[in-house]
Amino acid sequence: MLRQVEGSKAVADAVAACQPEVICAYPISPQTHIVEGLSQLVKDGTLPNCEFINVESEFAAMSVAIGSSATGARTYTATASQGLLYMVEAVYNASGLGLPIVMTVANRAIGGPINIWNDHSDSMSQRDSGWLQLYAENNQEAVDLHIQAFRIAEEMSMPVMVCMDGFILTHAYEQVDIPTTDEVKAFLPPFVPRQHLDPAEPVSIGAMVGPESFMEVKYLAHQRMIDSAAKVQEVAKDFEAHFGRKTGGLLRSYRTEGAETIVLALGSIIGTLKDVIDELQLDGKSIGVVGLTSFRPFPYESVAAALKGAKRVIILEKAFSTGTGGIVTQDVARAIEGMGIKDFTVIAGLGGRPITISSLRNYLTNAMAENIDRLTFLDLEIDTVEVEINKERAQR
């Protein structure tokens, strides 16, 4: 049903429509409204066969999720920022054990300094954790991705992270079509675990694996991640068949036909970018945008195909690797290796810094003239940092 609703509430209702059996969470902004919504639904009986566990930390949240998923229960949790980092040990364990947990990451910066506003540093820090990572462009996609995530996770027996921009999406009221439980049931079959803890058929899960086999275990995880790309596409197609919406999948291109310059970005900034692209094209500029939904698995072929023919690609990132630059850039660069496409990176919106249309317009205009550095920090207060840099260097 189409509703004007807060993103968090929409996601809570969508997760509820997937009929999870165990939900556990520890509160952290901006994830709170999602779990408050779910807690409400469990308590008021809307989700009769679901346990909501108020845990004492994110580490415990992921641990409870591991236990319940290993027991064959459809399991959900949500976190953000510091919380995600606090649960990291368990995050890796969940993927290592192949447990199909679905987790929302309400993207937020990582301290210090402590900062509660949006960027992608948190989920990007888990790039190598063995989890799938799907980024939502808007709240409609956030809703849809959660429903797709459970199916991908359970069919691949891999955990999936659905990343949605904190505040920008979680706290935004916009119109969203939230499928009903019955509609979801038709798309998402009951959870049949690959393996689970069962006294009738006991197994020992979580062995210690030595040098003789560890490499193989990791290689298998690698292949599984690669194979999951096909599953992400397949599920998106089937979702479209059920719900008539083109959401999810690996990536989506917007007005890139014949574009010399293509911007590649993840998450909610894609919307703003589309407006900018429309303006620029009105001015006859040859520019389009590629929205990357699936960062893990990273769709090398799809990216290469989407950027084919372009002269340059601008990767807009809300996180970066200190001392080197873009994180997504590294993968994109590999994808377009030898295609004669130049790559530029713009780091924007760190710690909630607004990414304005005007800044983007300026930057992209220069970019099309290749009148930019390989790496740019959008709207950086250059005077301020230069003063500080000089001070620091003087002190060394």
Next chain:
Amino acid sequence: MFQVRIHGRGGQGVVTAAELLAVAVFDGGKHAQAFPSFGSERTGAPVVAYCRISDHEIRAREPIMEPDVLIIQDASLIKQIDVFAGLQPRGYVIINSAETAEELQLADKIKVPHSLAILPATELALTHLGRPVPNAVLLGAFSALTGVVPLEAVASAINEKFKPKIAAGNVAAATAAYEYVMNQVATHA
């Protein structure tokens, strides 16, 4: 695209106002996008919320820097921060105050005559609702001043959001505000 910026203090339901407006717009068949000035502001601190209104899908997510409408839930803010920053030349201003434009020394800040409505929303809230919460009330004024949403849509949004008793009070207050502004506009003309 029609952009609204709402100023107030933590606890005055600024975000709720934006949400109510968005719902009202949605009920009226248009697209809306409401969002707060994300932060950790506590009760009393100045806060801002935004609402975009459009006939088409709304994709941009930047904060509203050049609003078409300013709703100022607490007139005391006028002296403290630049609430009028970026206001469109032909923009609307709705202020919750028992004072006049002169008393508020608006002339120093904006070109008057501007589409301006000053009303004692808090008093109206107290009268009809029994609580000094002006947010829903001001939406009645918004409806009257801009005509972007009909009062009925505002009322239905209020009824969706609140429990019947509180909703009724709010609707009454919003209606009163609507009439108050209508009369003001009439006198100006």
Next chain:
Amino acid sequence: MQKPYAITLSVGSSLANHTGSWRVEHPEYVHRMPPCNKACPAGENVQNWLYIAEDGSYEQAWRELIKENPFPAIMGRVCYHPCQTACNRSFLDEAVGINSVERFLGDHALEKGWKIDPPQTETGLAVLVIGAGPAGLSAAYHLRRMGHQVVVRDATHQPGGMMRYGIPKYRLPREVLDAEINRIKDMGVVFQLNTRVDDVHDALEEGFDAVFMAIGAQLSKRTYIPAGESARILDAIKVLHGFEDGENPLLGRKVVVYGGGNTAMDVARTAKRLGAEEAIIVYRRTRDKAPANDQEIEEALEEGILIKWLSTVKYKGEDDMMIEKMELDEKGFPQPTGEFETLEADSLILALGQEVDFSLLGNNVDLDTKSGVMDVDSNMMTSHPGIFAGGDMVEGDRTVTTSVGHGKKAAKYIDAWLRQTQVEPKVEKEAVSFEDLNTWYYTDAPHAVRERLDATKRVNDFSEVVQGLDETTALYEARRCMSCGNCFECDNCFGVCPDNAIKKLGPGLGFEIDLDYCKGCGICVSECPASAIEMVSDL
């Protein structure tokens, strides 16, 4: 269920990992010597028959017992049970009442009328046993079990020897004595009573292949006592013997017994039962030096018998006598003090010990003797081939149990001598000590006291003083046994092995070490209550 590679394993798959290879030593179940067994003069496997009795298999326990000793009912009454003195349980609370369980088994067997199986094969060899006392009867019993023809000759008209003529019936009822002797008769042992053997050599010529002499020590030791004309001085053995044959010795109202042995106690207590108002025992040394068994002294005192320690008899008159007080010198020997005391005494009975009466062996005695007893070698054989001797007439404690032991030992060597075989020498095994045990696991259980007749009642007649245990108490007592050195299947080893390397084979079958997994930690050994497991090196 699909198991992901390596991270998920099948249950119990570690059984493929044989940790036995870690081991440098391993445990082994052993049978060690329990102190009771070692201390038993009759060589009974006390621990073993107690173990069998514990689950109520009384007949099996009894049959195990009589492999060594044909007289459980008698032993249960007259044995001074050195087994209990040696019992390790005495260090924990009190010794196991082995003797009372033995009596229970003996009496139970008589009640049920259990018989002794006759020998499977007859050897056709014949042995003459001279003397139907405990040694002779024991020898006869064992020899018969071995399949030999046995003839027992005794000068008296009833078998039993000192068991009948030395031990009063209030300690050993005659029906019990007769019943256990009859069991031996039923085996086919021939008794020739009132048959005095004057010459052992004739016996061999008679055609016996071997002879076992067990005529005891029946000659009372004498000592010179100045006495008046009509003073009554009697001999304890004769008094008891005569009384057993129905005579009523005239002892008078006041009786004095001279001596500190069991015979002295017996005769004094008998006198009391025959109606003496007063029975006094005079002994020249102290109570702890007295050879009499402590329980007997105790019972005597209970029955109102007065004992004058450190006193010697100086003179016996017609109805009185004089005794002299003694005192111990620094070496602990009694010395005269010159203090005298006069006692009223109608009769004085001498109980100063006995000697072997070699005159019974006939005139031409060519057998070696040594310090008043028959000299035998380690095989109980005298200096004459084929003639063996045992019991009180050879060196050793003069108790029924020792004699029974002699009889058994002699039988073994006689059999070997007859068959021209060798008895393989018995290796003296060290007894399990209290320290060897892990007594934590034994619950505290003080022993069951055997009821005894009230002293005032019991002096009125000759009914048995010490009562037996009923089944429940006997079982309780048996179960107090700590099973020193032998597994009693407490399951400790099975339970405490960190590697589940011990297999439980089921009741009566014990346990087995699974060397595939035993790492040799030794916990089973240290937690075995009975010290029935030992570590053995694998190197």
Next chain:
Amino acid sequence: MSTTQVKFYQVGSFAVGNRLLRDDERSVQSDPDRTNALTSGHRACQGCGEALGARYALDAAMRATNDQLIAVNATGCLEVFSTPYPESSWRVAWLHSLFGNAPAVATGVAAALKAKGNTTTRVVAQGGDGATVDIGLGPLSGMFERNDDVLYICYDNEAYMNTGVQRSGATPPAARTATTQAVGKQPGNLFGQGKYLPKIAMAHDIPYVATATIADLRDLEAKVERAMTMRGARYLHVLVPCPLGWGSASADTIKIARLATQSGLFPVFEAINGEVVASSKIRHRVAVDEYLKLQARYSHLFSPQRNDQVIDHLQRIADKNIERYELMGE
């Protein structure tokens, strides 16, 4: 005289079993058909107390739940020696996740079972003292505070044995470990440190808290059984001597546990809803020396000469326990 069943006085209720005991008097461990939840072939040291404790506890839990059991295991010796690929020694549905999260994982398992309406399958979580009192204390406290339906069993060998005997929050004073060496002014672990988890557990007012040792099997089994009759968060703290870490003879493992109780250094008791309701009385009281002497980790207290001051201090601790938990019978 009465003819009631005569007790088996050789062993009464102290040994594992006996051929003459009635079935209801037998311990789970005396049963040839016991689960052997932790079976042969595991790689624990010779004489490992933890291997013993884990089998005791889980076999009892298996019997109590009619084999409807799921076990969650923290990282540590127990986990490493029981499940090195490709072999597992467990005969129970078992899950190992991390060092510090066993209680939370168990909570998840319990929640899943509840959501599925499975009321027969029960959950046990287990870990060593490091996992329990140190790194896993947060999740454990959370599991307690929510009163989740989990029995948590701590096998306490008083240090980080898996990593090579480093000091843990459960290491007793004066004990030598790889990080509290027997050198300096105060050799071994310091007095006035460490935490006693049973009391921390009791402070949560959970239904059941108990301590036990591998020296009294029947007591341990009874406590597991009792715990399994209850719902909610339950805690069992089991002392499991470690021959490697304590420097004791592998054959003395149980003996040392017994001495720990008989000296009063390790009180054995039961608490219901935060209140102590029963304690195991000392049968043969011994001085702490008897316990300390057998362990190399305390050897510095006896050579070159007896350190009276420190040993007296330890004796005072034992005496305090005896008083506090009423360990001496009336």
